[in-house]
Amino acid sequence: MAKRLLDRILVVDVEATCWDGPVPEGQANDIIEIGIAVLDVATAERVDRRGIIVRPERSSVSPFCTELTTLTQEDVDAGISFAEACAILRTEYRAHERVWASWGEYDRQQFERQCAALGVPYPFGTRHLNAKTLYSLARALPREPGMAGALADAGLPLEGTHHRGVDDAWNIAALLGGLLAAGRS
Numbered sequence: 326m327a328k329r330l331l332d333r334i335l336v337v338d339v340e341a342t343c344w345d346g347p348v349p350e351g352q353a354n355d356i357i358e359i360g361i362a363v364l365d366v367a368t369a370e371r372v373d374r375r376g377i378i379v380r381p382e383r384s385s386v387s388p389f390c391t392e393l394t395t396l397t398q399e400d401v402d403a404g405i406s407f408a409e410a411c412a413i414l415r416t417e418y419r420a421h422e423r424v425w426a427s428w429g430e431y432d433r434q435q436f437e438r439q440c441a442a443l444g445v446p447y448p449f450g451t452r453h454l455n456a457k458t459l460y461s462l463a464r465a466l467p468r469e470p471g472m473a474g475a476l477a478d479a480g481l482p483l484e485g486t487h488h489r490g491v492d493d494a495w496n497i498a499a500l501l502g503g504l505l506a507a508g509r510s
């Protein structure tokens with residue numbers, strides 16, 4: 326059984342190929358960016374951030390996807406493979422031993438689907454934290470908000486570019502850090 330590390334939370338936000346409508350015949354949603362923000366548990370501060378650009382293997386970047394994420398086909402052509410990116414999560418971030426968090430269940434499900442489809446080992450352990458549900462419960466909100474809505478609710482700025490994985494992860498980590506800090510006051 327993997328060691329349990331409670332020192333840091335890995336906040337992860339992925340961007341994936343997408344279309345203004347259904348997935349085109351013969352293509353599938355591929356992760357094109359893995360945003361990682363590292364939240365130090367003792368201080369509730371964000372201590373590291375990184376965006377890993379991933380080359381899509383089953384799809385290409387549509388104009389709609391570039392509009393949403395700012396990422397172009399040229400950008401992702403320069404990325405690394407999904408298998409290499411997952412290996413980085415394990416070796417550099419010890420993702421299989423740490424708690425990881427994302428906004429909702431989409432990111433976890435996309436990792437699960439893509440790892441299964443491509444035969445890549447799932448890089449995380451079993452302890453995924455749905456930051457959206459946690460935030461909504463802690464704030465007693467009637468509905469689960471999007472990330473931008475939650476930042477507005479918390480009175481925090483949206484730093485960087487929304488729908489870029491690295492910036493989304495950084496902002497989600499701020500929301501989660503706020504919850505950690507509030508739990509100790």
Ligand code: AMP
Pocket residue numbers: 338339340341342343344345393394487488489493
């Ligand atoms: P986000 O973390 O909100 O930037 O979204 C993650 C991924 O979900 C994006 O990279 C897209 O693949 C997909 N997505 C988000 N919003 C939309 C949308 N309005 N239409 C289609 N796909 C979307």
Ligand code: MG
Pocket residue numbers: 338339340487488489490493
């Ligand atoms: Mg995002």
